[in-house]
Amino acid sequence: MNRLIKISFILIVVVALSIGFVTGASGSAPPRLEVMIERTLRLTPTQTVTADSGKSFVVIYWEEPGNTQSQSRHSVYQVNVNTSETGISRTNLGRGARVTPGNAREYEKNYIGYYRYPASHTANNAQLNNYINYIIEVGSSAPYQQARIYPPIPNAHTNYQKNSDTCSGCHRTHYAEHPMLLSRKIMQEMCIECHDGSASSYDVIRGVARVPGGWVAAPAGPFVGTEDNPSTSFHNVFLEDAFDTPLNQQFLLYAPGSGGDRMNLTCTNCHSAHVTDTSSRYRLLKFPEGAPEVNAYSYVRGGEYRVLYVDGMNQFCGQCHAEYDYGSRNNPMGYTEHTMYEGIQKAGDYYRHPTGIDITNWIGTPKTTLPLEHRNNRQYMTCGTCHVAHGAALHNADQASPELAEDPRLAERDRYKYDADGNRIYDRLDDGTEVTYSSMLKRREGMGICLECHLDQVWGNTPGAQW
Template identity: 25%
Template sequence: MRKLKIGFSALLMLILVGMFATFASAEEIKLPSNLGTVDNSGNTNTHKTHGNFQNNTNSCANCHSTHNGEDEMLLMKSGEKELCMSCHDGTMGFYNVTAASEAGVIDSHELSASMHDVDSDLAVKAAPGALKNTTTATFECSSCHNPHGSANDRLLNETVAGKTYANTYKVTIVGYAETIEKTPLAVGNKAIKLDLVEDPAYAEINNSTTLSGLKITKSKGIYNAATAEVTKEQMYNYKLNYSEFCAACHDDYLKNREHGPREAKTADGHDLYTHTTSSTKAGRSCTACHYAHGTDITLLRDTAGKTIADLQKPVDQGGKAWTEDQAKAYMKDVSKDGSDLKKFTNMASCWACHQSTHAIVNTPGTSTYPASGAVPGGDYSGKALIK
């Protein structure tokens, strides 16, 4: 039995599934036995699990056992991950972290798989790029998510590794130079807002008028442009806060060579340059290159933004009509240190961005390549996916 630093129930909206009984099959959703039937307004509904508890809540019992808990937090499973995955393994039919999403994937054993390891005694301070992170906590699901509720989307913690990262940013851009001033965000305000859209697989639930406005959503990731929903200033705030969220553990990766004091040095005292994520510019967020949960061969893309599934489609549907084996062999990440939660395979993570002024060419006029020098099949449209 592992000891937990923070009790974490990962039964995301588990109590809400009772209202889904008329919409989904028993094979898709496991119904708990202690559902509520009437909410605070007297409407037919159920209790909430992750925060915003009803006055008559019975939600605690879905995660905790009053007299027979498996650990000091009285959790009903022997570890955080075990509790989380008892629901988020697809049991509910939605919010399945083992299936591909904008957050990536957890627990995949597909080719080129790599992910945040929440199933070991990995120390938070062991994170790559952790120079000043001195926390003694073990890395768990609750290192990033708050099971009891958060102001942020997807229950992302408001404090990470003991650091409150939420800020409001004033961004001034003159030419290529960017100046950023930040002030702490008021407690309880949303620091991270994701581009959430209603999940079409649950349209009947989302369109119901009897479920107190419940919506099952899919995430398109962070906002990368001003929309009718968010202003440019808000988009900057959410983007920069997300990078600071990641940098609470990976603190060395927040460096910016364009503004602010430099801290990273090589062994002989020279500046250590790096990609800065503390910037509002396109492609300057952690999620431009990485998935939060992890990646595998089914998620990796090439510079055209194609996945192995895309490559297997007929040519008239934008694919190459390749076999699965051919597509996987092409997409396999062969980097020395593995795929590192990347969105793009191998160094396509770099080339997807750095191709606008460096067209892929080879020696013109050779027998292998046409006189123009362009590599056959070269396609760099995947840059549009970078946020």
């Protein structure tokens, strides 16, 4: 009996310890971060301090239930793309300090009991350069809580503040036009209100992003482009108002490689407005349940706006273009994973260039300058290697998707590309023939993308080539 009691006591202790470990693990990071970005801080009712030219004050706040100590239990890390641009590195910046009635600044009255970093507005990291993307992580162990900070503009999509200004830009409590209490009925109009460059560092219309040196090309490309250089192909998000028309009159877009699925495309088909369990912190890209989120990091180097891709792009694009995701693991159609040197295989009704393949040991030309995913010291080709996401302004890349132009299941009006006004995009040849005018969201003119990898000994360095 005594032995049974001892065994029972040991089991109780083990279970209790296990519960403690689980609880501790769940508390390895704060539940959320709040980010304050200001050019001027009011320290007291009569004292203010202004950031240096080209910089903004950035203060991060978080709660720690159960902790009443003056120092946070969590460390603060700054995440950077490493100098080789193939991965990320973390720098430990230290721990946060508790905001108390005795040390709270004038603007911190709502943050008493929270922890802040940096502890002082005179600290080295209190001011950050405007138009640079900073990634800050807070926690005791992975997974950390993450904030992506882009001074001088607060990110209304992710890190909430005890300041309703970041919400009121989109939401209306009493006179909304949308069921989500949005101030606009059309989602595209809602997004473009800021993302035309007027109130955001991203101008998706022209396809540029703002960096400390000015406006530079953005990796997603332009939806519309400029008058001198208009887009020749883009994901059409400008016809959302068709939802108000009868079904048989709607503009119906067939995504190439979708198998003929119809959809009216909006900004929110790809992006979430807020971070959720199925949206990536990078660009808030939506991903299907069970699929990896898009893991990527944007940064500025050499005056250029760049992106380091890590994982998830193929699965993201494959939500609509499922048949094109041939070769990668966990592709939506369940195609066999592509193995180098086995040759190109059929995926659906067509032979397709495989995606998601490891090209680290590619022979022939040096590594491509096109974007690849970098993980585990390997390089992987993705849909984004050859295509941009928003639009392309290339005028020497005219072609039409066979699945749009030839598929008998598609009504004739659905076989063509349309501009923002619903007019078909075409090129008129010398004999008067109208040819669909589309650059298919390609990154290079003509066959420039192919030559990035297949220039030297075009067949000789192609795995699986048959002589």
